[in-house]
Amino acid sequence: MASPAADDYLKTVYAHTEWQDSPITPSQLAAKLGIAPSSVTEMVKKLAAAGLVSHVPYGAVRLTTEGEARALQMVRRHRLIETWLVQEFDYSWDEVHDEAEVLEHTISDRLLEGIDSRLGHPRFDPHGDAIPDAAGAVVRTPFVLLADAAVGHIGRVLRVADTDPELLRALEKSGLDVGVLITVTDGRSLIDGVPVDLPDRAPDVVWITA
Template identity: 75%
Template sequence: MASPAADDYLKTVFAHTEWQDAPITPSVLAAKLGIAPSSVTEMVKKLAAAGLVSHVPYGAVRLTDAGTARALAVIRRHRLIETWLVREFDYGWDEVHDEAEVLEHTISDRLLEGIDARLGRPRFDPHGDAIPDADGRVEREPFVLLADAAVGHVGRVLRVSDQDPDLLRAVEAAGVAVGAEVRVTPSGVTVDGAELPVGEAAGQAIWLSV
């Protein structure tokens, strides 16, 4: 099943459980992809027949080993492209997702390898998401969602979700960046001693080291 649509499904299933444990259901998958549930049902059946996912009716969709390997290959392309656009073309971190969605299906393996080498084999993309290496290995340290972190917790910002460009711009304007050390307060975080309010949406979109 070599198709951009299949790759998008596999990438979405993987990404859903990358930073939390609840498995993805067909209805959630449909919502994330913006596709009718009936279309998702048909594609999931095809992916299952191809040995890329496991699924029982009305149950969760899970990647098989083969599906995970393919999802990681697509995610590697996507995140390397995002990093390339930010570093080499001065894109903002709020601008790269849609560009990478297109380019990940079109560039050659040779060009991808050249991008990886030019960038110095980066381990993380601009949002803090881990970039799988060529063998599909991923490095990630223990984390906690900001909304779940206790007041007084001190940690580095590991990741900011890239799903909402407006939120990314707001987080950047507030002075919160990947790699910054923050202390959790009742109303937000402090960075370099400055108090920064963080709303509920940001609390659900920022991950810290433990």
């Protein structure tokens, strides 16, 4: 079942459980893709028939082994392209997601591997998401969502969700970026030891080392 739409579904199902454990529901899938629930139901049935997902009516959608392998291929494409755009074309981290959504379906495998080689085989994209290697292997550091970190916890920023460009710009303005050291306080957080006022939504979109 080869189609950009199918790939987008598989990639979205994978990404949903990458930083938390609850499987995705059809309604959540519809919301993330901006598609009517009825359309999601039909596509999920097709994906299940193709052996790419498992699903029972009104239940969660989970990737099969084959579906996960295919999702990882698309995730690799997307994140390598985002990294390429930032490093080679001076895109900022809030500009690359939509470009990568288009390019991931069009470039050849040969070009993708050329990009990977030119970039030095990066392990993480500009937002801190792990880039699967060519075999689909992913290395990830133990993490905690900033909202769940206890006061006094100190950790390096591992990942920032890339779904809201405006929030990414606000976080960048505050000094937050992947790799900076953050100290959780009951007031102003510390970034590399400097007190800062993070956007209100920051705790829900930032993951730090556990």
